Amino acid sequence: MNTEVLTSSPAQAQQRDAALVQPQDAVAPKVNLMGMSRQELEQFFEAMGEKKFRATQVMKWIHQFFVTDFSLMSNISGKLREKLMARCEIRAPEVVHRHYSKDGTRKWVFRVGDGAGSLVETVLIPADDKTGARKTLCISSQVGCALDCSFCSTGKQGFQRDLTPAEIIGQLWMANYSYMEEVAIAERERTVTNVVMMGMGEPLLNYDAVLSSMQIMLDDFAYGMSKRRVTLSTSGVVPKIDQLAQDIDVALAISLHAPNDALRNELVPINKKYPLAELIAACQRYLAKDGHDSSRRHVTIEYVMLDGVNDQPEHAQQLLKLLKNLPSKINLIPFNPFPHAPYGRSSRNRIMAFQKTLSDAGFVCTIRQTRGDDIDAACGQLVGQVADRTRRAAQWKKKVEQQHVIMRSSS
Known part of the structure; x- marks a missing residue:
């Protein structure tokens, strides 16, 4: 019997079902952990079946030691590091x-x-x-x-x-x-x-x-x-x-x-x-x-x-x-x-x-x-x-140039 099916939350089950109908060559986008708060990281790790304290460990690696490579996170088990490398990334702009x-x-x-x-x-x-x-x-x-x-x-x-x-x-x-x-x-x-x-x-x-x-x-x-x-x-x-x-x-x-x-x-x-x-x-x-x-x-x-x-x-x-x-x-x-x-x-x-x-x-x-x-x-x-991807700068430049023309004419 597949115990994972019995213990999955509705959200997890929905994600799993979506993955089953995904084309074989489709690659799910990785989750960027850079902008997650501690609470969001805790929820993320719990959804993975991990303990909440993993959130604080990863958070310190990201924001205190500036590490983006999961393989360098030495206080995290090798198995979890592999899961993170497969599903996640740490990416700044x-x-x-x-x-x-x-x-x-x-x-x-x-x-x-x-x-x-x-x-x-x-x-x-x-x-x-x-x-x-x-x-x-x-x-x-x-x-x-x-x-x-x-x-x-x-x-x-x-x-x-x-x-x-x-x-x-x-x-x-x-x-x-x-x-x-x-x-x-x-x-x-x-x-x-x-x-x-x-x-x-x-x-x-x-x-x-x-x-x-x-x-x-x-x-x-x-x-x-x-x-x-x-x-x-x-x-x-x-x-x-x-x-x-x-x-x-x-x-x-x-x-x-x-x-x-x-x-x-x-x-x-x-x-x-x-x-x-x-x-x-x-x-x-x-x-x-x-x-x-x-x-x-x-x-x-x-x-x-x-x-x-x-x-x-x-x-x-x-x-x-x-x-x-x-x-x-x-x-x-x-x-x-x-x-x-x-x-x-x-x-x-x-x-x-x-x-x-x-x-x-x-x-x-x-x-x-x-x-x-x-x-x-x-x-x-x-x-x-x-x-500039709007017309505002061009409109501003035109407006200022028109004002300069008026001022020169007045002079």
């Missing part, structure tokens, strides 16, 4: 280009999807702080972006698709592995200290995949990162901020860029749907979910400095009024021009004066140091060389 800057900044271009696929970029920025050598990785969550912020080159590429958890966490895996390639497996260690979901795309519009990826970042059997060192940056998808508060405890950053609704409607169009009053209220609710040793002590406010647009003294005063009841740190970002951008970078003196106004009022206000200029790794320049 394909690296099609990498740049390592002279200042230590690193940038990768990844191909995601089948065939020619699509391209996304990831940037690692090193810096020294009071805790030692900090390495911050800026991770992408989507191919392109649907929000079309007027000062961001990524938005001009249009939106193509969401990234999978394997494609998101694979960026962190590759950044760590880039420092460990020549290191013996037993001596490998996690190098990236901070993660910001601030690359291509709006993270809260790819919510489930981003949430799953951040859970892997925080898991002690994976990257074991502090929740204060994992930051999600959003342009202001208010309902998802509230959902995030219920699901995970990570740091929150807001891409603000304007202190009033009229200007923010122009710079960050999602503001028309979720205006500033609603956004600030959502941030206050997020902080109100504070728990023991929570990361939610403040919200980081990101503010790109655009010459003559949002950098005037009155804008600083409006920002003070807007944030007066929101515990926040403000990060001023010098604008990084891209082809056909209608904006210029605020002068150093203007940025310093803006900072002084905010600091004198009691806010912690920093100016982001521009790094990686030699490899186009700065904020807003992501995916500069990625082929």
Whole structure:
């Protein structure tokens, strides 16, 4: 008697029946374990008839020792290794280009999807702080972006698709592995200290995949990162901020860029749907979910400095009024021009004066140091060389050229 038939679950039986009617030469695609959370791995191993603890073993091999070859997983039985090699793979996105800057900044271009696929970029920025050598990785969550912020080159590429958890966490895996390639497996260690979901795309519009990826970042059997060192940056998808508060405890950053609704409607169009009053209220609710040793002590406010647009003294005063009841740190970002951008970078003196106004009022206000200029790794320049698959970039270029013609005619 075939006892396997008697003990199989309905799902297993369905998979087995599907395999029986599959053509003899058909090959089932392998399951990629790269993006699976611990809970998903436990369920996967139990479905294979294995013990749950195999999940933590494999998770550590993948995310702490950066091993993708099952045959090297020495604390797993040979029989299980054979099963895993037959059914599974551990695969990060394909690296099609990498740049390592002279200042230590690193940038990768990844191909995601089948065939020619699509391209996304990831940037690692090193810096020294009071805790030692900090390495911050800026991770992408989507191919392109649907929000079309007027000062961001990524938005001009249009939106193509969401990234999978394997494609998101694979960026962190590759950044760590880039420092460990020549290191013996037993001596490998996690190098990236901070993660910001601030690359291509709006993270809260790819919510489930981003949430799953951040859970892997925080898991002690994976990257074991502090929740204060994992930051999600959003342009202001208010309902998802509230959902995030219920699901995970990570740091929150807001891409603000304007202190009033009229200007923010122009710079960050999602503001028309979720205006500033609603956004600030959502941030206050997020902080109100504070728990023991929570990361939610403040919200980081990101503010790109655009010459003559949002950098005037009155804008600083409006920002003070807007944030007066929101515990926040403000990060001023010098604008990084891209082809056909209608904006210029605020002068150093203007940025310093803006900072002084905010600091004198009691806010912690920093100016982001521009790094990686030699490899186009700065904020807003992501995916500069990625082929555009929408008409948005062409339409943007045409619009800007028409504006230039009108200005020359007026002169």
